[in-house]
Amino acid sequence: MKVIRYASLLLALALLATVTLNSAPQRPANNEKRIDALLARMTLAEKLGQLQQLDGEGNGTFRPEHPDLIRKGLLGSTLNVRGAKNTNQLQHVAMDESRLKIPVLFGFDVIHGYRTIFPIPLAEASSWDPASAERSTSIAAQEARDSGVRWTFAPMLDIARDPRWGRITEGAGEDPFLGAAFARARVRGFQGTDYSAPDKILACAKHWVAYGATEGGRDYNTTDMSENTLREIYFPPFKAAVDAGVGSVMSAFNDLNGVPASANPFTLTKVLRGEWKFDGFVVSDYTSVKELINHGLAADDQDAARLALNAGVDMEMVSRLFNQHGSQLLKEGKISQATIDEAVRRILRIKFRLGLFEHPYTDEAREKGSLLTASNRATARAIADRSMVLLKNERETLPLSKALHSIAVIGPLADDHRSPLGWWSGDGKPEDTVTPLTGIRAKVSPATKVSYAKGCDTQGDSTEGFAEAVALARDSDVAIVFVGESAEMVGEAASKSSLDLTGRQLDLVKAVHATGKPTIVVLINGRPLTVGWIVENTPAVLEAWMGGTEAGNAIADVLFGDVNPSGKLPVTWPRTVGQVPLYYNHMNTGRPPEANNRYTSKYLDVPWTPLFPFGYGLSYTQFKITNLQLSAKSVLPLRGNDTLAVTVDVENTGKRTGDEVVQLYIRDVTASMTRPVKELKGFKRVTLQPGEKIRLEFALKAEHLGFWNREMRFTVEPGKFKVMVGANSEDLIEATFEVQNGS
Numbered sequence: 001m002k003v004i005r006y007a008s009l010l011l012a013l014a015l016l017a018t019v020t021l022n023s024a025p026q027r028p029a030n031n032e033k034r035i036d037a038l039l040a041r042m043t044l045a046e047k048l049g050q051l052q053q054l055d056g057e058g059n060g061t062f063r064p065e066h067p068d069l070i071r072k073g074l075l076g077s078t079l080n081v082r083g084a085k086n087t088n089q090l091q092h093v094a095m096d097e098s099r100l101k102i103p104v105l106f107g108f109d110v111i112h113g114y115r116t117i118f119p120i121p122l123a124e125a126s127s128w129d130p131a132s133a134e135r136s137t138s139i140a141a142q143e144a145r146d147s148g149v150r151w152t153f154a155p156m157l158d159i160a161r162d163p164r165w166g167r168i169t170e171g172a173g174e175d176p177f178l179g180a181a182f183a184r185a186r187v188r189g190f191q192g193t194d195y196s197a198p199d200k201i202l203a204c205a206k207h208w209v210a211y212g213a214t215e216g217g218r219d220y221n222t223t224d225m226s227e228n229t230l231r232e233i234y235f236p237p238f239k240a241a242v243d244a245g246v247g248s249v250m251s252a253f254n255d256l257n258g259v260p261a262s263a264n265p266f267t268l269t270k271v272l273r274g275e276w277k278f279d280g281f282v283v284s285d286y287t288s289v290k291e292l293i294n295h296g297l298a299a300d301d302q303d304a305a306r307l308a309l310n311a312g313v314d315m316e317m318v319s320r321l322f323n324q325h326g327s328q329l330l331k332e333g334k335i336s337q338a339t340i341d342e343a344v345r346r347i348l349r350i351k352f353r354l355g356l357f358e359h360p361y362t363d364e365a366r367e368k369g370s371l372l373t374a375s376n377r378a379t380a381r382a383i384a385d386r387s388m389v390l391l392k393n394e395r396e397t398l399p400l401s402k403a404l405h406s407i408a409v410i411g412p413l414a415d416d417h418r419s420p421l422g423w424w425s426g427d428g429k430p431e432d433t434v435t436p437l438t439g440i441r442a443k444v445s446p447a448t449k450v451s452y453a454k455g456c457d458t459q460g461d462s463t464e465g466f467a468e469a470v471a472l473a474r475d476s477d478v479a480i481v482f483v484g485e486s487a488e489m490v491g492e493a494a495s496k497s498s499l500d501l502t503g504r505q506l507d508l509v510k511a512v513h514a515t516g517k518p519t520i521v522v523l524i525n526g527r528p529l530t531v532g533w534i535v536e537n538t539p540a541v542l543e544a545w546m547g548g549t550e551a552g553n554a555i556a557d558v559l560f561g562d563v564n565p566s567g568k569l570p571v572t573w574p575r576t577v578g579q580v581p582l583y584y585n586h587m588n589t590g591r592p593p594e595a596n597n598r599y600t601s602k603y604l605d606v607p608w609t610p611l612f613p614f615g616y617g618l619s620y621t622q623f624k625i626t627n628l629q630l631s632a633k634s635v636l637p638l639r640g641n642d643t644l645a646v647t648v649d650v651e652n653t654g655k656r657t658g659d660e661v662v663q664l665y666i667r668d669v670t671a672s673m674t675r676p677v678k679e680l681k682g683f684k685r686v687t688l689q690p691g692e693k694i695r696l697e698f699a700l701k702a703e704h705l706g707f708w709n710r711e712m713r714f715t716v717e718p719g720k721f722k723v724m725v726g727a728n729s730e731d732l733i734e735a736t737f738e739v740q741n742g743s
């Protein structure tokens with residue numbers, strides 16, 4: 001794809017021969033010449049300066065030493081410095097006072113919004129609607145760009161099968177296929193087709209790689225896995241991002257099979273550059289170069305710089321070892337001039353593609369009018385609407401009538417402004433957040449009495465507020481209880497050994513439920529929680545996740561039926577933390593679990609099944625999926641674009657318009673290696689009117705049927721395959737086909 005794009009750009013270049021050098025930042029051949037010219041003029045210190053990224057001071061400001069470093073050519077990039085004024089001020093030093101006038105690249109964690117905050121990525125993935133992710137990242141790019149940010153450390157593409165790991169909140173969940181679809185969409189949203197466009201920014205695929213597999217769910221921990229698992233489960237979202245043209249990649253903190261990811265030549269050079277032809281640059285994660293010493297890979301600072309540079313890290317975030325030791329390493333022959341030049345080249349290439357040399361500054365007047373606009377908020381609300389997952393709805397408890405006489409809104413998160421913003425909330429401000437209480441008040445009829453009691457905090461032992469909450473519930477027609485996690489309980493360095501509700505939150509739900517009033521539970525959280533009691537005992541449970549700036553309005557949209565919930569879980573929900581890791585696409589065992597056979601793969605004290613399976617979510621209407629047909633029962637080995645068509649009927653058998661996410665899974669029944677019991681290979685989100693029935697078609701290709709074999713070659717093996725289609729990973733109808741031998 002990239003080749004085609006470059007070819008057409010070159011053609012355009014030929015036609016526009018009169019245009020000045022400065023107006024076409026993406027012309028690759030020309031960029032390489034400009035890089036050659038710069039490299040020829042750069043001193044070693046200036047080269048090492050381009051490899052350095054330093055953190056700002058807080059609140060978007062730069063540190064006092066930054067201008068001088070930039071003036072001397074010793075600092076190429078910053079993180080967290082933002083705001084048009086701050087970035088312009090620093091950029092002026094680079095453009096007006098430094099010898100070579102190489103612009104600074106301003107990076108920031110724009111993870112799920114810049115000022116308008118969208119649902120956390122895990123929530124957005126629950127929409128199973130990559131187009132929503134493309135819209136949110138594209139708005140985030142525009143807002144960030146207008147504030148001087150040119151580079152985001154996103155999308156986060158780590159597959160996560162362990163909800164104890166707090167960073168599960170930042171990604172698209174447990175599945176490589178869904179993860180790849182969201183990776184593509186997010187890269188497109190941030191970068192567009194040309195990230196020099198005035199409303200686009202550079203994206204960064206992180207954390208390369210397998211950081212989500214951190215042992216025990218403990219952040220920064222060791223990962224150890226086969227190359228097959230790496231290639232089939234952890235690589236696909238990154239490959240999708242590279243194919244979508246992502247310009248940068250971040251090397252992770254974790255040790256991977258004995259070689260930390262920030263010094264791993266296999267992942268950084270062999271796979272990324274060699275196999276995938278990635279031509280952007282790699283930035284280390286925060287001080288991960290220096291941390292090679294703690295890992296026990298590097299003897300000292302100099303050694304850490306040597307290992308990271310030689311493995312393929314180009315830019316060092318925060319620690320300064322490339323700068324401090326680059327020259328000595330070069331003198332001693334421990335790194336080559338070519339390695340340094342190549343790292344500089346990759347960084348300059350992206351600076352040119354960004355159009356930074358031509359447009360280094362940000363329009364300060366524009367910034368004011370472009371953040372948190374009504375239209376950006378409306379999009380955030382629409383995406384939050386699509387991200388919520390209805391987990392239980394007995395006897396149509398939901399949706400509620402807007403004309404109820406009285407509603408008790410209860411819980412520590414019912415009127416909390418911070419939790420909906422989640423972890424990495426950019427420049428989002430709690431005071432801009434619509435809380436559930438505000439959303440509900442705005443939704444119901446003026447005659448409805450909405451009263452509020454916090455009941456308890458998310459942490460701590462106090463039950464002092466219970467009496468008030470219980471009294472309110474008693475006096476109301478219904479109680480809606482908002483429990484879950486506060487923002488600091490999720491994200492980086494937020495691993496947990498328990499997935500239960502913290503503090504006295506469960507007791508609060510029990511106390512309210514004991515009043516006998518219909519008790520609806522809304523969960524605000526960033527990871528799966530073990531909420532078995534609630535699911536068993538209360539009539540309706542809505543997973544609202546951390547829904548961003550417009551969370552409260554979106555929650556009210558769903559609770560009162562203006563929006564029919566349509567989200568599906570992108571991650572398995574365990575019954576107890578002891579089941580973790582629990583994921584749908586596991587291998588079979590020699591003794592698959594059986595109810596009446598002790599000697600099968602299961603626990604004595606808990607069912608082997610999850611609380612909610614991957615792909616699960618209800619609607620206010622009902623859907624029926626029937627009539628699974630394949631275009632052939634036996635096919636020659638599929639090649640390239642050869643397809644096997646899979647069709648099903650989907651019907652809305654209920655009384656409301658609604659969206660269903662129809663999911664397709666395959667299983668390679670017998671192969672030369674054990675294969676997962678199910679693998680997602682297709683999904684489609686469709687809107688159906690009551691009574692409407694449509695026929696959906698999926699196309700299976702070789703890429704969906706193959707796997708990495710014992711020789712580490714991707715191959716489709718002949719034999720029997722199952723195709724399964726349904727509304728979640730457990731509720732499926734199936735058919736089989738055969739891939740024939742031979743060519």
Ligand code: BGC
Binds near residue numbers: 079109153285286492
């Ligand atoms: C995180 C990255 C983040 C970086 C910069 C690190 O601690 O792991 O995800 O991009 O900090 O803020």
